[in-house]
Amino acid sequence: MTPQELFNKSPLEIRNSEPLMGFFLELFKEAYGYVPNCAGCTFNGYYNQLKDKYITKNSLNLTINNFNSMRTFILKRGLQNKQFMYKENNRPVRTYGNIMTDDFAVKYLEITNDVDSFDLLPHSYSVGLTDKQDLSIEDTLNHTENTIIDKPKQKRNRKK
Amino acid sequence: MAVLPTCAILERGQDSACKNLKRRYYQQAVLINKSDINPESIVYDFATTDVAGKYSVQFELFEGKKGYKFIGPEAGSSFSAEAAKSLSDNGFVQYTHTANMLLVGADEDSKAILAALDKANLVAAYQFTDGTVEILGLENGLSTQDYTYNVQTGGGGSPILLSSRESSPENYLPLVYKPAQGGDANADFNSNFENPTEGA
Numbered sequence: 001m002t003p004q005e006l007f008n009k010s011p012l013e014i015r016n017s018e019p020l021m022g023f024f025l026e027l028f029k030e031a032y033g034y035v036p037n038c039a040g041c042t043f044n045g046y047y048n049q050l051k052d053k054y055i056t057k058n059s060l061n062l063t064i065n066n067f068n069s070m071r072t073f074i075l076k077r078g079l080q081n082k083q084f085m086y087k088e089n090n091r092p093v094r095t096y097g098n099i100m101t102d103d104f105a106v107k108y109l110e111i112t113n114d115v116d117s118f119d120l121l122p123h124s125y126s127v128g129l130t131d132k133q134d135l136s137i138e139d140t141l142n143h144t145e146n147t148i149i150d151k152p153k154q155k156r157n158r159k160k
Numbered sequence: 161m162a163v164l165p166t167c168a169i170l171e172r173g174q175d176s177a178c179k180n181l182k183r184r185y186y187q188q189a190v191l192i193n194k195s196d197i198n199p200e201s202i203v204y205d206f207a208t209t210d211v212a213g214k215y216s217v218q219f220e221l222f223e224g225k226k227g228y229k230f231i232g233p234e235a236g237s238s239f240s241a242e243a244a245k246s247l248s249d250n251g252f253v254q255y256t257h258t259a260n261m262l263l264v265g266a267d268e269d270s271k272a273i274l275a276a277l278d279k280a281n282l283v284a285a286y287q288f289t290d291g292t293v294e295i296l297g298l299e300n301g302l303s304t305q306d307y308t309y310n311v312q313t314g315g316g317g318s319p320i321l322l323s324s325r326e327s328s329p330e331n332y333l334p335l336v337y338k339p340a341q342g343g344d345a346n347a348d349f350n351s352n353f354e355n356p357t358e359g360a
Binding site: 002083085087088090091092093094095096099101103104107 | 342346
């Protein structure tokens with residue numbers, strides 16, 4: 001099912017169908033980065049909000065691929081409208097910060113190592129750094145000269 | 161009855177009864193020298209799915225090359241893309257792509273640009289306000305139609321039309337630009353499809 005097909009259905013149809021509701025929540029999380037609390041009680045508002053976003057900004061190309069495409073990273077403040085680019089097989093791949101996916105962020109970091117643009121690194125990239133840290137301990141034990149410099153995993157301090 | 165080829169079969173309809181339509185192009189065009197496009201990178205996608213048909217193309221420029229953007233007043237309507245369908249003498253469908261744009265000024269720079277447009281073989285990209293990026297003239301290129309450049313009667317500028325040559329029209333309608341996996345067509349359009357040199 002595509003977002004277009006979902007918004008062809010009424011809010012009542014979506015709320016009364018578990019699969020449709022699940023798809024709606026996935027789409028909402030992909031667009032806004034969070035699942036709305038009590039999605040049922042204020043559903044009409046969230047429905048109109050997401051539908052307006054999809055219809056007025058089709059260039060965002062909202063699609064649901066799988067849970068791996070949900071954002072696990074946070075860009076630095078002010079970089080939502082910045083264009084990011086990396087080259088893969090001699091082909092430039094570009095996107096804007098506000099529609100960047102996890103897959104793009106991981107590849108971007110692997111190629112450019114631009115960690116300074118992120119307050120929180122993507123989960124799968126951070127896991128990769130942790131693996132490298134284990135390797136560096138092993139290398140140290142084997143008395144190799146090369147060491148891997150690890151960037152500390154940045155955590156965002158949430159105000160209570 | 162004879163069996164028709166698959167390209168001659170209609171497989172889907174369109175319901176526009178309740179749609180809110182976008183009606184215009186952004187008043188910008190990116191013109192690319194056709195020789196700057198890497199022909200080996202061009203990938204067409206006409207596959208149809210259960211939900212929608214496809215009519216897209218991917219391509220990249222040679223390293224170090226980029227397109228050039230022409231921008232008009234956003235309140236105007238000088239920039240637009242169109243396609244005219246016709247049949248060849250042998251019954252083959254062909255399309256003449258036309259890119260409408262505006263060029264202003266009587267100074268040296270404007271003259272140099274116009275002279276280059278007249279001699280060049282170009283591919284044009286336009287962006288519709290729904291975000292779709294269309295590519296015109298990808299197969300055989302576009303060149304300027306005959307014109308009269310009169311900046312006085314044109315209010316300081318003159319419309320310029322780039323179109324497919326009569327002898328070499330296109331086989332396809334203007335194709336929809338598809339970015340690289342994970343990329344964004346809007347970002348590529350805004351960057352003039354530049355392929356920066358590695359390490360730049």
